[in-house]
Amino acid sequence: MGQITLRNVKKSFGEVDVIPSLDLTIENGEFVVFVGPSGCGKSTLLRLIAGLEDASGGSIEIDGVDATSLPPTKRGLAMVFQSYALYPHMSVRKNIAFPLKMAGMSAADAASKVEAAAKVLNLGDYLDRRPGQLSGGQRQRVAIGRAIVREPAAFLFDEPLSNLDAALRVSMRQEISELHQTLKTTMVYVTHDQVEAMTMADKIVVLHAGRIEQVGSPLDLYRSPVNTFVAGFIGSPKMNFIEGAEAEKHNAAMLGVRPEHIDIVEDGPWQGTIGLSEHLGSDTFLKVLVDGIGTLNVRGTGEVGLHTGDKVSLAPQPGKLHRFGKDGKALS
Amino acid sequence: MATLNSRRAARLMISPAVLLLLAWMVVPLAMTIYFSMLRYNLLMPGMESWAGFDNYRWFLTDPAFFAAIGNTMKLVLGVLFITTVGGVLLALLLDQPFWGQGIVRVLVIAPFFVMPTVSALVWKNMFLNPVNGLFAHAAKALGLQPYDFLSHAPLASIIGIVAWQWLPFATLILLTALQSLDREQMDAAEMDGASPLQRFGYITLPHLGRSITVVILIQTIFLLSVFAEILVTTNGGPGTASTNLTYLVYAQSLLSFDVGMGSAGGVVAVILANIVAIFLMRMIGKNLER
């Protein structure tokens, strides 16, 4: 079990309204990712769900039970922190067994659970080390181990991979996804990393200044963002935005087109000069100064034989233009 | 950069300071050892004669010596106990957010800035005095007999005075240690189901371990040589009830004018302090390793 429902949840620190009012339902077994710019309230929202912060208003239900005023322990959730938050003076074994010990489980039962968790997470060889003697990835696995032994109703992750290097991030990302597939437990995951959000999520929640901008599957958000914020936030490299005469031609205040949806053609509607070209082998990123529009980022597949200063003609792919109104909302 | 050359230069540069400090330490120590081997009484100047280890024998077999050792231990352990336990509790209290925090923190540190002599005098005359002291007034107000602290519980009173002086030091060090405790660790422990008391026992206290050892080490060094508080309040009495080793050395050499005995006592005190220091260093080393 692990259904979480937020109704009208508010949070303010003194004068500052960090979360004005928020409704959200997280289904049992779902992998939900919160994304948003720094300071938008992702961690605060997660801590509200965990019970580490008290809501200033509204209600939080976990599996149909009102948990708004329950202390963290009673909510049956487990959290993995960005700084790992391992207990430095305890061995890995004791760290993982700590929640079991607090729950009053017998030492023998706890030991067998720790062994099982260590097996899942490949921690067998490190059980008697201190956290200080582990690498970042190992520490993160210990933190996850401490979370899974409790068999929680849901896992909460607060940017768990942001302290790891790029290669390790990729493998840990896959490990967490696999863990989700084996355990089938609800997971709520906070990140500001595009790729993590797109690859791991069943459902992405885009937050902006404490408000939900859009909720949907990764590809939903990619294909049909409801406003310019989501359009600009989801997708890498960022969507191009075009204002002015060109937008008016399409009856919109603003046009959006993703770099990968612009083709280099013989004779297209947009003419321009290449300002910068980045050749990655698998992709080529071009910055094109288009007459009457401004700079557009264009993504070419594979090796493209174009360089700075070359003249090109561009055309947006049909049906891939996003139109936005004056208020930034998408027009259908 | 620690190249061979720069290290040699560094050694050369600090050598004057080291030599000066060495001379500063070695000369008095050597003279003390020399005096301790003499029959040297200030009442009979010019009559010094070689005494060998007689002074040590007399000093170590003097019943006052055992009393002094016991008192020194009681004083050091008593003050250490009060300041570490009290320091942890006060630091926990001061770490809570409350109105006027800044001012309260400054006030808590204040006793540390008062000179030992002054604070002992203040305690003696304004708090502990059986006629004019605040405690006497309080006792009278409650209809009780005023208690003469300094004559009936001299050592306990001195322990109280010294602990009052050192409590701020312990509190301050422990407070900074508390503030360096990772908040996410506490949150994690809360999620793991630890009660506030368990969080204190399993997370806070181990985190404070190092700072507590530092507090104990530094305080022990200073507490072994408490002197002013005793001189000002009880003069080591009644009898030898509040005489510690430092005060005994003073009493031998300057009250009985026996410089030889006093010096022997000084050397004994130095040896004992070094034994304590070695034990402490080992304990610290073990605790600081992690």
Ligand SMILES: Nc1ncnc2c1ncn2[C@@H]1O[C@H](COP(=O)(O)OP(=O)(O)OP(=O)(O)O)[C@@H](O)[C@H]1O
């Ligand atoms: N204890 C607090 N007191 C006052 N303001 C706070 C407190 N905690 C968070 N805030 C404010 O709430 C806002 C949201 O903070 P939060 O930590 O949730 O952001 P975030 O989305 O997790 O950002 P990041 O991606 O940088 O971690 C910030 O503006 C922050 O300054």
Ligand SMILES: [Mg+2]
């Ligand atoms: Mg955060």
